Amino acid sequence: MRRTAWLLVLCGATLVAAKSLATSFSSFGPQGAGGSKNGQVFQVGDGGTVFELDAFLAVNGFDLNGGSAGTSAQLSGQSLPTGLALGFSAALSDPADAVLTYVFTNLSSGSFTNLRFSVLLDAEVDQEFNTFFNEFGTVIGTLGNGAGDVTPDMWQIDEPGFVSGALFNNLFLGALNNSNSVPASAPNDVALGLGFLLGDLAPGQSAAVSVMISSAGHYLGTFALQQSDTASNSPGTITLSAIVSTLTGTIFKDQNTNGISDPGENLAGVNVLLLSGELLIAQTTTDSGGNYSFNSPPAGTYTVKVDATTLPSGLTNTVDPDGVLDGLTVTTLSPGQLKILNWGYQAPPGTEQFGDVSASASFGVQWRLKASTGTLLGTLSITNLPASGLTLAAPFQLGFPTSTNFWLAHPVGTLNNGLPYANVTAGVVAQSGLDGVLSPGERVVVVDAVEIYSRDRSAPPTGLFKLWATQRP
Numbered sequence: 001m002r003r004t005a006w007l008l009v010l011c012g013a014t015l016v017a018a019k020s021l022a023t024s025f026s027s028f029g030p031q032g033a034g035g036s037k038n039g040q041v042f043q044v045g046d047g048g049t050v051f052e053l054d055a056f057l058a059v060n061g062f063d064l065n066g067g068s069a070g071t072s073a074q075l076s077g078q079s080l081p082t083g084l085a086l087g088f089s090a091a092l093s094d095p096a097d098a099v100l101t102y103v104f105t106n107l108s109s110g111s112f113t114n115l116r117f118s119v120l121l122d123a124e125v126d127q128e129f130n131t132f133f134n135e136f137g138t139v140i141g142t143l144g145n146g147a148g149d150v151t152p153d154m155w156q157i158d159e160p161g162f163v164s165g166a167l168f169n170n171l172f173l174g175a176l177n178n179s180n181s182v183p184a185s186a187p188n189d190v191a192l193g194l195g196f197l198l199g200d201l202a203p204g205q206s207a208a209v210s211v212m213i214s215s216a217g218h219y220l221g222t223f224a225l226q227q228s229d230t231a232s233n234s235p236g237t238i239t240l241s242a243i244v245s246t247l248t249g250t251i252f253k254d255q256n257t258n259g260i261s262d263p264g265e266n267l268a269g270v271n272v273l274l275l276s277g278e279l280l281i282a283q284t285t286t287d288s289g290g291n292y293s294f295n296s297p298p299a300g301t302y303t304v305k306v307d308a309t310t311l312p313s314g315l316t317n318t319v320d321p322d323g324v325l326d327g328l329t330v331t332t333l334s335p336g337q338l339k340i341l342n343w344g345y346q347a348p349p350g351t352e353q354f355g356d357v358s359a360s361a362s363f364g365v366q367w368r369l370k371a372s373t374g375t376l377l378g379t380l381s382i383t384n385l386p387a388s389g390l391t392l393a394a395p396f397q398l399g400f401p402t403s404t405n406f407w408l409a410h411p412v413g414t415l416n417n418g419l420p421y422a423n424v425t426a427g428v429v430a431q432s433g434l435d436g437v438l439s440p441g442e443r444v445v446v447v448d449a450v451e452i453y454s455r456d457r458s459a460p461p462t463g464l465f466k467l468w469a470t471q472r473p
Helices: 167-173 425-432
Strands: 023-025 042-044 048-058 084-094 097-106 112-125 135-140 154-158 191-201 206-214 224-229 237-245 247-253 271-276 279-285 291-294 300-306 316-319 328-333 343-346 353-356 361-369 375-384 391-399 406-408 420-423 443-454 466-472
Touching: 023 084, 023 097, 048 097, 048 167, 097 112, 097 191, 112 167, 112 206, 112 224, 112 237, 135 154, 154 167, 154 224, 167 191, 191 206, 191 224, 191 237, 247 300, 279 291, 375 391, 391 425, 406 420, 420 443, 425 443
Parallel strands: 247 343
Antiparallel strands: 023 042, 042 048, 048 112, 084 097, 097 206, 112 191, 135 224, 154 191, 206 237, 224 237, 247 291, 271 279, 271 300, 300 328, 316 343, 353 466, 361 375, 375 443, 391 420, 391 466, 406 443
16 A cells, blocks of 8 residues: 655744544445445545445446346446445544445356456545635556456546436446546546456356555555545545455454454454465555455465464464464465455353442433332343443343342342342343353343332432353453
8 A cells, every 4th residue: 555645834924723634434235335325424534525436347248237228237226246245344543544345256157258347536625615626537557457457447537417428328337438538727526436447257256356445545455546635625536446455364353253344343453464474465454344355466475474472361262264273374366366254262160250340330220110119120121331342141130229228120140249039031132142242332221021029119320239140352
């Protein structure tokens, strides 16, 4: 990744507040649709707003859009051929840069030929006070040479909202025309398109493209498109780049011990090393989703190694791509091949402790009167607070102090601290779908798990509850 930094020094002049480069987005739509047109809020720095983000895929022999120009599927609204699966993920690689990853996998018994992938970014720079008719596009770098390399093979800068704009037609055709219709000498509305010739996809093979949208001038690889504003008071620039990714994966804390990465199990901030023999070729760090990627190293044999010193303490390797639980795997990449290497970690046996986890949990109860005796039935919610950093696992025992007004109607035992408790394990297991495991931030609702006797029929405060469960670091 190339990074460019700018420093502005003002001497004897009025200082203007620096613009923030922070990029943010809400949830993407199905198959990666983004921007306000698709119901998403996507900000690129202070002044950049995304109107539409979408991607297109053409496959030889398939008419995927049924009537539009060309045969490409617009991923936000059209289906791919049966047997061709799409995986999409999005993360911030740093505060200024959004990285979107599209992975296409052939699950069929036949080949898909001549795949052509394109991405559309239609954004505006400072349009709130500066309109969007004074923007222009520029090109950085040199195109690639087809499916044998990682660099985009086609591009287009155009004005899609006007009759003269040909960008949408060309996206549907799967053939961008490598032209800039909105240079600095003729500013107007701007949209950016980048495309790849991915080649053929045999049964079981995958192809992945990583797309970066940056407010800081950063870009992946050696080719990029930029969108800027002509106004002197609008220094914002949006940079679009993409590469074919060939080595990627996820590092996760296998809290439910099922051997796969589940939501909430990601391990962020873990360093991953790429070595050729003893020589360090590259190093990267897992993002907030536990994902890492090396941007298309050339064909060859490599060792991928997880830096154990950057893992949370007390975890041991339980899932390793080569089956040897040592945190490293030797892998061979063929030209254009995608490898997905995942690692899982768990707390070693004996580190789990059963005890009071009340400080790690919050409780909510919706009460209703059971009978004139004053017995209350509760629909109970238990939340494992995100800050706990602990996995809470069965058994779950809910304690409650006996008082002159309240007590548990049907206690089943006494906790070590003397509180009577109701065993709510069965209800949690039935509702969580995770064999009674609550990851940090996870919430479960259990119906009729608590029955309280109240002399005055008032509901007791949830602050009286104590929860005992198994803690896993």
